[in-house]
Amino acid sequence: MEKKASRLKRALKLRSKIKNSGANRLTIHKTAQHIYAQVISSDGTHTLASSSTVQAEVKSAVKNTGNVEAAAEVGKFVAQKAIAAGITEVAFDRSGFKYHGRVKALADAAREAGLKF
Known part of the structure; x- marks a missing residue:
């Protein structure tokens, strides 16, 4: 299985578990040059x-x-924007990316800014 297909398979498994919990999710996407984060209902x-x-x-x-x-x-x-919108707890959706490097740095910074997950 190629790299992207494996990542998308991991993402589907994680999203199905988050959907069953019914929590807002902090979703990330990363490319070589940029990183994006959204809090989705x-x-x-x-x-x-x-x-x-x-x-x-x-x-x-x-x-x-x-x-x-x-x-x-x-x-x-x-995290600041989410707290301003009244959201304090989210589920972290890493979109199948491994939890290290930029993904871990984003999650740690969001926790330090006041988001709970």
């Missing part, structure tokens, strides 16, 4: 908060957009 119809390294406020806070520091900034910003 429990029914999956609305995006409640979002942040990415493409946004000017995040891009100006970091030197490079494809590293751990940039991911931590995205985690901090998405």
Whole structure:
């Protein structure tokens, strides 16, 4: 099985477990140059908060957009927006990506900013 297919298979398993819990989910997606994060409603119809390294406020806070520091900034910003929208607890949907490096940095920064998962 190729790399992307394996990741998508892991993502489907994780999303089915999150859907059964009925929690809002913090979803991430990463590319080589950028990282994106969204808080999606429990029914999956609305995006409640979002942040990415493409946004000017995040891009100006970091030197490079494809590293751990940039991911931590995205985690901090998405947590602030979610808390402002009244969301304090989410389920972390890592979209099949392994929990290390930029994914871990984003999750840790979101936790430090006040999100619980």
